[in-house]
Amino acid sequence: MNLPEEDITYLQSKGIDFEIIDRPNGLDIILKDYNISDNFTTDKVDVLVKVPAGYPMAQLDMFWVHPEVYVKSTGLKPPQADVMENIDNLNWQRFSRHYRWETTFTLATHINVINKSLR
């Protein structure tokens, strides 16, 4: 599977350092050293997005970060971000963030959802 050209163009236009990893049922994108809000205990994380084989007809859903983050003011993990998953021998923190997918949505949509969640 290949990521659509417009998604690659979007990532490049943002100056995001990213890696694409082929998987049996799609691919993973890792956004490296991604800046997040100072409301969290770290200001940079790697963000993993799972892209299913049927994308963009199939939806993007949730995202994972490494290292794990905690909310500074509470010392707790963010809501519905307390599950850790081992992906390629690294522990990734899963953010359960779901929304109604439209087939016109792109990676840009999902990244903006991620930005909202990591504000």
Added chain:
Amino acid sequence: MKKIYIDEKAFEVEKTELLGSELKEMAGISIDMRLVVEVKDEPDEVVINENTYEIKNKLHFFSELYIRKVTVSIDRKKYEVKSKITGMELKVLASINQAYQLIREVKDAMDEPLQDAVTYQLIDGDKIFSIPSEINNG
């Protein structure tokens, strides 16, 4: 002598290059006002005050004051729209769910949310997409 156009007004220019700020001064445009240069078969390019621009015959520049038709994409589909338009007008034009948020792609920076009641200056090649307003945790 070359002839360029700013907001469809002709200017004869002797110099082969001008700064963005000089272009604005020539046209009586505030230094803080956005000016774009039309690029053939490409998105418009925003004129930066400190940058130098080669003066070619029939080059067209447009400021925020001038309302023209531009081609933008909304959720990957192309539309010809007025260069000054509100977020709501864009939603109606593209049949976007009114509960969704419109976002304009910005190079090298955070994307810009577009509010329903605010008028935006669009340029040729702007990419706009919608995101759902409701995100469910868990």
